[in-house]
Amino acid sequence: KDTVAPAASPCHHPAMAPTGTAVAFQIGTGEKGKGLEEGRRVLRQPRGLHVCRDGSLLVADYGNHCVLRFKPGDGRGNVVAGEEGKILPDIDPLKDIDKPLALPEEEGMLLKLPSDVCEDLENGILVLDTDDGCVQRFGVGGPARTLVPQGGKSTHRSIGAPETVKNPRAFAMAPDGAIVVCDTWSHRVLRFPPQEGSDAAEKPTVLAGTPNGWGSRPDQLAFPSSVVFDSDGALLVADTNNHRIQRFAPGSTEATTFAGSANGERGTGLSELDMPTGICLDTQDGSLLVADRANSRVLRFAAGSHAGSEGSVVVGSDVVSRPWGVSVAADGAIFVSDERRGVVFQL
Numbered sequence: 011k012d013t014v015a016p017a018a019s020p021c022h023h024p025a026m027a028p029t030g031t032a033v034a035f036q037i038g039t040g041e042k043g044k045g046l047e048e049g050r051r052v053l054r055q056p057r058g059l060h061v062c063r064d065g066s067l068l069v070a071d072y073g074n075h076c077v078l079r080f081k082p083g084d085g086r087g088n089v090v091a092g093e094e095g096k097i098l099p100d101i102d103p104l105k106d107i108d109k110p111l112a113l114p115e116e117e118g119m120l121l122k123l124p125s126d127v128c129e130d131l132e133n134g135i136l137v138l139d140t141d142d143g144c145v146q147r148f149g150v151g152g153p154a155r156t157l158v159p160q161g162g163k164s165t166h167r168s169i170g171a172p173e174t175v176k177n178p179r180a181f182a183m184a185p186d187g188a189i190v191v192c193d194t195w196s197h198r199v200l201r202f203p204p205q206e207g208s209d210a211a212e213k214p215t216v217l218a219g220t221p222n223g224w225g226s227r228p229d230q231l232a233f234p235s236s237v238v239f240d241s242d243g244a245l246l247v248a249d250t251n252n253h254r255i256q257r258f259a260p261g262s263t264e265a266t267t268f269a270g271s272a273n274g275e276r277g278t279g280l281s282e283l284d285m286p287t288g289i290c291l292d293t294q295d296g297s298l299l300v301a302d303r304a305n306s307r308v309l310r311f312a313a314g315s316h317a318g319s320e321g322s323v324v325v326g327s328d329v330v331s332r333p334w335g336v337s338v339a340a341d342g343a344i345f346v347s348d349e350r351r352g353v354v355f356q357l
Contacts, residue, residue, distance in 0.1 A: 255283070
């Protein structure tokens with residue numbers, strides 16, 4: 011099969027049981043670069059994935075500073091955010107020194123290391139820019155609108171400010187429209203209120219992790235890389251450098267371990283993980299797909315799993331080398347990005 015079924019809801023990764031692990035389709039040539047080669051798109055470092063309602067697939071090409079959209083069975087794709095291979099310039103304090111410091115002219119048009127993407131209810135494309143620490147919305151025509159940080163970007167960004175996001179790797183839309191960001195280098199997960207909500211003016215709140223302090227206690231994280239919401243509102247977090255998936259019940263700041271080691275130990279067994287990155291919830295049975303990056307595999311853990319539970323192998327090192335993102339369409343087609351090989355596989 012080489013078709014993609016529509017996703018169930020915006021900014022979530024719905025899933026059904028896989029129908030097999032053979033590669034049904036490949037995006038990317040396997041040679042890192044940019045542009046087209048014999049009509050096929052060349053990727054550099056694909057990370058975040060999202061299946062849209064129309065069945066197309068969004069791919070955040072971290073290394074090429076852009077987001078591409080691929081229709082079912084399409085290996086060519088089109089750039090829908092950023093410009094392929096062109097990075098957003100840094101703020102230049104020496105440019106126009108007689109004028110006030112300003113954001114680059116390319117602001118809202120170019121990206122800088124995008125690592126995650128999703129579609130909203132109005133068909134806008136939300137992009138997480140890792141190096142710039144922001145979430146932007148790209149629509150039809152005109153520059154992107156900044157959703158995170160609140161109030162837009164500033165020429166005087168302070169790394170030490172409590173609300174500053176540092177090298178985020180992933181985000182998700184909460185059921186209430188809030189944007190939930192994996193603030194990776196601050197070892198926490200932040201909730202930014204909906205811009206149109208009653209709490210829009212409030213500062214972001216910490217949902218998980220101890221700000222600017224990492225560890226393996228139940229209330230701590232270490233470089234979180236992905237987040238999804240369970241059907242009961244619980245928050246599932248890929249706690250990458252602790253080699254585990256943590257489950258935070260609604261309102262709780264202490265987690266139980268859903269998969270991997272509760273003590274933060276890496277391993278190669280089916281009950282163990284090594285630097286997990288992308289995660290994807292199966293809304294049909296509550297199971298979770300995990301991109302077990304350093305073990306070169308994707309595992310599926312059943313609903314109700316806990317530390318010590320064994321997962322089943324969805325795809326292994328015979329296909330993937332360094333999987334990063336995982337997303338699943340409503341027909342069960344699984345998409346996995348492999349940033350080392352520069353490809354996205356449909357299984």
